[in-house]
Amino acid sequence: MKSSKNKKAVIVGLFSIVGIAIFLVGVFALGGQHSLFVTTITVKASFTDVNGLTAGNNVWFEGVKVGTVKSVSLSGKPGVEIQMNIGKKSCQYIHNDAKAKIGSDGLIGNRIVIIMGGTADSPVIKDGDIIEAEKALTTDDLVNTLQKNNLNLLDITGDLKTISRRIANGEGTIGKLLKDESLVSNLQSVVDIVKQASVNTRQITSNLESYSSKLEAKGSFANDLVTDTIIFSKLRETVIHIREISKTIAVVAADLQTAGENINDSSKPIGALIHDREAADNLKTILKNLASGSHKLDEDLEALQHNFLLRGFFRKKEKEEAKAKK
């Protein structure tokens, strides 16, 4: 009886010690990885935007983890001040003219702080040093550029509106209107802006496309797990829209250019230009294309189409022509 009692005690003791050992190994393994038992120094950096960086994120130097983010706080000055704990052992390799930027450790991974550069001549960082921050291109920046493009497109429609208004108001004769140097140059600048916008947009689109296609493994668990699906689907939609807009813009740009060249072309009589159905149709398609471009554009363009000004103007022209022939 006694021996069986003792056996149980021994087994329980062994069982417990192994369990506790597993626990301790876990603690030390974690401790090793989270540099809990490593002495660190604190370094600061100020960013205008930290893109969701939080305390506990890793700090990398030349691709090696050297520490973690200790705190992220709004400093009031420009943007956000972060404090990083950097392992003492790694400090000797980081010089105080190094720069910090926000990145991520994978395509859709955690935010990290990347420290890079630094020249060997400068002293190494010390506790309390401030590292200069470098702005990184972020998704937000991409979206901002896109917004600018949209504004540009708005300007274009604005210009077209002005043109049509002038026509409608009959500012001067048609000849004057068409001779108007400023109009021509306006048109030219429109073309330029559109071209620029188109190039920009295409670039962004391809950026976004590659960005999203990597995400796009449909229904993939990781994808759903790691990214917010709503944001993702929005992003995809945006890409499609932008692609459309970009195509439209390209067409518009080409059309406008032809129109502009025609006007500029002194060899062609102005009358011929105006009577040129092709040119008129061109103008119409321009408007149509622009209309299908984006929702914002749509609103303006619809207003433009609905007042029939241009059509009315062309019809009048035709009638006049008919009279003149008689």
Add this chain to the structure above:
Amino acid sequence: MQDKHKDGGMGNGEVVISVRGLYKSFEDIPVLEGVDLDVYNSENVVVLGRSGSGKSVLIKIIAGLLKPDAGVVKVMGEQVDKLKKKELRQLRLKIGFLFQGSALYDSMTVKENIEFSMVRHFKNMAASEVSKAIAEILDSLGLEHTENKMPSELSGGQKKRVGIARTLILHPEIMLYDEPTGGLDPVTSVEINELINEVQKKYNTTSIIITHDLTCAKTTGDRVLMLHDGKFIRQGSFEEVFDSNDERVKSFYDYNFIQ
């Protein structure tokens, strides 16, 4: 404290257990309705009654396992339901209780069952002494070679004996038997009845025996009380109790000795 009641029966010593006006009900169903009882030193009192008549409840209240709704229960001069935990524990050391199904601890061997309370109360006792005492009591109860058996390996009669051994090892002054012959065959029942008498003689205990077995009542009881509808309706010697035309008593007798 110890008010002497010498009204008939076999009473010829001190009152060990005194019950006055005891009421107890479970969820509004009354079980005991005004029970008075005096048990004198070293007598065997048998409480007869039908199943569910509250016999077991009575001795559980005496043992302090249940609290009375009303009434005074004194055991060796102490009011049981007013005692503190420690005092109650002290008192219980003097009370042996044989439960209906013996209530041996399933997970322990016979020896562990018996030593369970010993090792908790005689902490200074050497292990060899404990073993000796256990072997002695097992021998005296005819339970040799069962020390290391589990309760599930024992027969009903053996279980009762171990149950008795478990209480006797503490040398109780009072023994409470709850259906000592319940679930046993007649031959074993006779053995247990003899054992109860033996214990009373050997250890000079005061006993209350709860039963509905008239043979048991007849052989073990110095005094018999009949519990019906929560009250004692008759008391006296076995013959006195059943020398009656009371239907409630007769039906009981008829059933037991029908042949």
Add this chain to the structure above:
Amino acid sequence: MEPISKQPAKYVISKNVDSFFSEIYAIIKFIGLFFKEVFTPPYEPREVIKQCYEIGYRSLALISLTGFITGLVFTKQSRPSLSEFGATSWLPSLVGIAIIRALAPLITALICAGKVGSNIGAELGSMRVSEQIEAMEMSAADPFKFLVVSRVVATTIMVPLLVMYMGLIGLLGSYVNVHVNEQTSFTVFFHDALVKISFLDYTASVIKAIVYGFTIGIVGCYKGFNATKGTEGVGRAANVSVVISMFLIFIEEIIIVQIINWIRYAG
């Protein structure tokens, strides 16, 4: 003679509501008694060890098997979606988070609730209905201390230890799968598995395990200790112990995870 004091059938609200609240009171009293008794001598070290053996060591095989299969299957099932994404290298990290943060404590607790909880409920229940608990009281020992305290202490200590085993073996199961498919080395696997685990996660899991262990013990003991109505009551005690402790474990899981998240994001 005292006047007859038959209990009047008056309830504060109604019979059922009253009994519900008196049960709550009884449970609180039971828990309070546990904390009082656990710190007051005499102690029952031998019984605690015996219960540790029954609860901890005897569950180890089941826990190990379940842990290994959990780790293996979880990894296997997660691979296709991660590989579609070209991120199978994330498997260890994913499994690490899943097992250490959630699965190890929860699955261990549920298994223990089923195995140990029902066992305690049935054992104490049968001791109650066969009057063994009263017999213990009559032998002037403290059945609460001997039966309840020892078991609750044992579950509170053993469940966290079992969680440790489950965590390690679960990760090993996952490692087997990852190693076969990606040829990841042992060191890299465990490094990756722990890389996303913070001390808070680790502590939280241990706290969870302690709370679950206590819950399993106290529920089983309460239900068993207060079993009534014969053998039917024993089955009921065992069954109800499992149901209630599982239910409570899920509730506690939610609460603890919520609290941990507050701490995580407040800091």
